[in-house]
Amino acid sequence: MNMGSVKKIIVTGSNGLLGQKIIYNLKDNEEVELMATGIGENRTADKSGYQYMSCDIGDAEQVAELFEAFEPDCIINTAAMTNVDACENDKDKAHRLNVSAVEYMIDNCKKYGAHFIHLSTDFVFDGEDGPYDEEAEPNPQSHYSKTKYEGEKLLMASGLDWCIIRTIIIYGVVDDMQRSNLVLWTKSSLEQGKDINVITDQFRAPTLSEDLAQACVSAAMKKATGVYHVAGPDIMSIIDSVKMVADFFGLDKKYIHPITTAELNQAAKRPLKTGFIIDKAKRDLDYKPHSFLEGLKFVKQQLAEKEKA
Numbered sequence: 001m002n003m004g005s006v007k008k009i010i011v012t013g014s015n016g017l018l019g020q021k022i023i024y025n026l027k028d029n030e031e032v033e034l035m036a037t038g039i040g041e042n043r044t045a046d047k048s049g050y051q052y053m054s055c056d057i058g059d060a061e062q063v064a065e066l067f068e069a070f071e072p073d074c075i076i077n078t079a080a081m082t083n084v085d086a087c088e089n090d091k092d093k094a095h096r097l098n099v100s101a102v103e104y105m106i107d108n109c110k111k112y113g114a115h116f117i118h119l120s121t122d123f124v125f126d127g128e129d130g131p132y133d134e135e136a137e138p139n140p141q142s143h144y145s146k147t148k149y150e151g152e153k154l155l156m157a158s159g160l161d162w163c164i165i166r167t168i169i170i171y172g173v174v175d176d177m178q179r180s181n182l183v184l185w186t187k188s189s190l191e192q193g194k195d196i197n198v199i200t201d202q203f204r205a206p207t208l209s210e211d212l213a214q215a216c217v218s219a220a221m222k223k224a225t226g227v228y229h230v231a232g233p234d235i236m237s238i239i240d241s242v243k244m245v246a247d248f249f250g251l252d253k254k255y256i257h258p259i260t261t262a263e264l265n266q267a268a269k270r271p272l273k274t275g276f277i278i279d280k281a282k283r284d285l286d287y288k289p290h291s292f293l294e295g296l297k298f299v300k301q302q303l304a305e306k307e308k309a
């Protein structure tokens, strides 16, 4: 094998939904040497075909050790503090993981000449006039979105080869099902006959984790730079997406209770209407997203395979 042509890629947040899908996408790619990293032990079921190192991205020394151990050509940073209300309630932790950590990775990317691919969010926008393209002006409204936007700005000013991939509500099946997402939460709540309050006046484009992972991999392999909007093709209200999940899995919609953003009164302010214009990702990253219905079929098949295993 010609070692010169092998790309060395670090994927942070490898125990998370997106991180895990990127690991599965890349682990058997002969053009890639892969380092997965998360906090604590590796919780991804298949541990073959890549290395794993525990690293707290909020700790400058640990980040430096990770880079020193692997000397990457590229890093895909999916790790973050992603719980929007928790960020509102613990602002220091949100800053540590969504801003300081990015700073540490930038410093190390400079040292090793690495390409930095960073995940960000539709929440950098205020939701007044979605869907948004890459040129739209961010106006973050919550602490989570402010920290994610700060991370973006650090990268934009870094002088590195950087790529920011913004996405929207990620759904899919993860090996370690500790954390839920829109589809799994709806399915399990309705199966258990639990009442759920679901927002009527927020609009999003649910994104299949595998589709997003493919776009991240493509960005790494093509060394894409700049901002990319990568989300599902269907923009719908959250309640419509939840009802679609219920219909698809044949579950009773009587447990779904409509509620407005104002009535729900969550700690962090959410944008009302996002959704992305995804033409640039389709053009440059071979992004071919599944429709939400196709995505649900995909999830159903994965859940069936998981049950068989």
Ligand SMILES: NC(=O)c1ccc[n+]([C@@H]2O[C@H](COP(=O)([O-])OP(=O)(O)OC[C@H]3O[C@@H](n4cnc5c(N)ncnc54)[C@H](OP(=O)(O)O)[C@@H]3O)[C@@H](O)[C@H]2O)c1
Residues within 6 Å of the ligand: 012, 013, 014, 015, 016, 017, 018, 019, 037, 038, 039, 040, 055, 056, 057, 058, 077, 078, 079, 080, 081, 082, 097, 119, 120, 121, 122, 148, 166, 167, 168, 169, 170, 179
């Ligand atoms: N999920 C969405 O709907 C959504 C929407 C828009 C944008 N995004 C962005 O997309 C990216 C990926 O999201 P996701 O849904 O895959 O997130 P996720 O499932 O919450 O994964 C994030 C990962 O980061 C890890 N992490 C947390 N603190 C860490 C630390 N100090 N050091 C190292 N790792 C740490 C978590 O580890 P543990 O598993 O051990 O806690 C987790 O595995 C994030 O940047 C997020 O901001 C997500």
